[in-house]
Amino acid sequence: MAQIFHHAANNVAKISIVVAILLGGVAFFVYSQVARSSYLTGRYAEKQQPVQFSHKHHTGDDGIDCRYCHTSVETSYSAGIPPTETCMNCHSQIWADSPYLEPVRASYRENKPIEWERVHDLPEYAYFNHSIHVAKGVGCSTCHGQIDTMPAVFQVETLQMEWCLSCHREPEKYIRPKSEIYNMQWDGNDLSADERNQLKADYKIRQKEVLTSCSTCHR
Amino acid sequence: MSRNNYQLSVISHQLSKFGKWKMLCLLLTVGCSLSAGCRYDMQDQPRYKAYEKSEFFSDDKAMRDLPEGTVARGFLREDKAFYTGKKENAGTTTTPVETTTDASGNTLVSSFPDAIEEFPVPVTKELLDRGEERYKIFCIVCHGPVGNGDGMIVRRGFPQPPTYHDDRLRNAPVGHFFDVMTNGWGKMNSYASQIPPADRWAIVAYIRALQISQNPSGMSSLPMTETGNTTNTTATPSASPNANTRGGAK
Numbered sequence: 001m002a003q004i005f006h007h008a009a010n011n012v013a014k015i016s017i018v019v020a021i022l023l024g025g026v027a028f029f030v031y032s033q034v035a036r037s038s039y040l041t042g043r044y045a046e047k048q049q050p051v052q053f054s055h056k057h058h059t060g061d062d063g064i065d066c067r068y069c070h071t072s073v074e075t076s077y078s079a080g081i082p083p084t085e086t087c088m089n090c091h092s093q094i095w096a097d098s099p100y101l102e103p104v105r106a107s108y109r110e111n112k113p114i115e116w117e118r119v120h121d122l123p124e125y126a127y128f129n130h131s132i133h134v135a136k137g138v139g140c141s142t143c144h145g146q147i148d149t150m151p152a153v154f155q156v157e158t159l160q161m162e163w164c165l166s167c168h169r170e171p172e173k174y175i176r177p178k179s180e181i182y183n184m185q186w187d188g189n190d191l192s193a194d195e196r197n198q199l200k201a202d203y204k205i206r207q208k209e210v211l212t213s214c215s216t217c218h219r
Numbered sequence: 220m221s222r223n224n225y226q227l228s229v230i231s232h233q234l235s236k237f238g239k240w241k242m243l244c245l246l247l248t249v250g251c252s253l254s255a256g257c258r259y260d261m262q263d264q265p266r267y268k269a270y271e272k273s274e275f276f277s278d279d280k281a282m283r284d285l286p287e288g289t290v291a292r293g294f295l296r297e298d299k300a301f302y303t304g305k306k307e308n309a310g311t312t313t314t315p316v317e318t319t320t321d322a323s324g325n326t327l328v329s330s331f332p333d334a335i336e337e338f339p340v341p342v343t344k345e346l347l348d349r350g351e352e353r354y355k356i357f358c359i360v361c362h363g364p365v366g367n368g369d370g371m372i373v374r375r376g377f378p379q380p381p382t383y384h385d386d387r388l389r390n391a392p393v394g395h396f397f398d399v400m401t402n403g404w405g406k407m408n409s410y411a412s413q414i415p416p417a418d419r420w421a422i423v424a425y426i427r428a429l430q431i432s433q434n435p436s437g438m439s440s441l442p443m444t445e446t447g448n449t450t451n452t453t454a455t456p457s458a459s460p461n462a463n464t465r466g467g468a469k
Binding site for chain 1: 261
């Protein structure tokens with residue numbers, strides 16, 4: 001009986017195993033990169049807002065503290081979006097005729113909130129609380145980046161679970177003194193490893209097992 | 220038979236060789252796994268986040284305003300001096316409030332018949348520290364680092380507020396500063412929604428400290444209360460600046 005396969009088929013079979021594994025690896029790599037890509041996470045995408053509000057101007061140039069507008073960041077899960085009255089504290093007097101601010105004045109006149117676009121949209125199965133993070137030494141710029149340089153705010157981190165966990169596993173790498181929480185220029189390299197560990201102890205940050213337990217964030 | 224029909228028949232012939240059912244199963248599997256990746260039911264659950272738009276309520280706001288006249292537990296605000304900075308009999312006195320107008324058109328009060336003279340909270344180092352921090356968030360933008368009225372927003376064109384360092388405001392009772400923060404004055408809007416009452420008192424204490432710092436010989440010192448005595452280290456002052464127990468936003 002004639003051979004069904006040519007004897008080169010042995011090599012083809014062996015090579016195809018290697019190629020299949022390689023292809024699988026490539027496919028996995030491509031998937032992992034696509035899943036982390038800014039296309040899917042919305043990272044670096046500036047959002048068009050109803051008012052051309054510039055964080056760069058208000059915090060970077062004018063030096064207004066984050067908490068002037070985001071008043072509830074120390075006490076609540078939400079940092080707080082300021083009511084239009086807060087804008088009018090200044091803009092009743094300065095730039096009061098600017099056409100850029102007409103949506104703000106309209107909102108104030110008609111008592112209708114400005115419909116800002118949410119930039120950092122966490123999935124709703126994840127629980128996040130601003131107040132505990134600022135109380136334990138996580139500064140604004142650690143997650144939000146240098147807001148004081150952004151004319152239009154964009155997301156600088158992926159907001160994916162692996163990103164959350166990278167800090168929950170090793171908080172001492174990211175925390176800073178409480179006096180520097182709202183400092184946008186804070187450089188993490190200013191502290192030695194010992195000082196960071198001391199901060200972690202001072203703030204009574206709990207151990208990794210608690211911080212990475214499922215129900216810490218999925219509750 | 221047209222060319223297209225001929226091609227179709229070739230394809231269907233090939234399909235039948237592969238097995239139409241197998242093909243259908245494959246398509247279904249691929250289709251299901253693709254569409255499963257596009258569902259956001261868990262990301263966007265049917266509940267409201269803070270500040271979200273509501274399709275249900277007529278004012279489009281998911282966050283509801285309190286019905287008028289509602290008093291939430293712990294928000295009764297019986298302590299008039301603490302929550303308004305005014306005396307018990309405020310508004311009933313017949314003494315008119317005297318006002319003057321300065322060069323830049325600001326209306327200035329020069330008599331304060333209703334405002335309380337004494338701090339309704341113990342003045343401690345902690346209170347002053349808290350006041351300094353809050354001053355540098357909310358007040359420094361216009362009133363400037365030492366209260367001369369040369370803050371960044373004034374340099375940007377906001378009308379200049381009066382300085383803290385003249386006899387009129389050095390002699391003004393503490394209740395006046397609290398009242399201005401609570402209700403606004405002149406071109407300054409109310410800060411009641413941004414600064415809770417306990418923090419407003421902390422800021423008043425810090426303003427007094429600023430005034431003394433610029434005029435150390437001419438003013439009496441702050442009525443400081445020592446904290447941290449050894450017998451009762453855990454006692455919290457009745458209006459601890461960190462405690463929002465005495466009233467949240469307004």
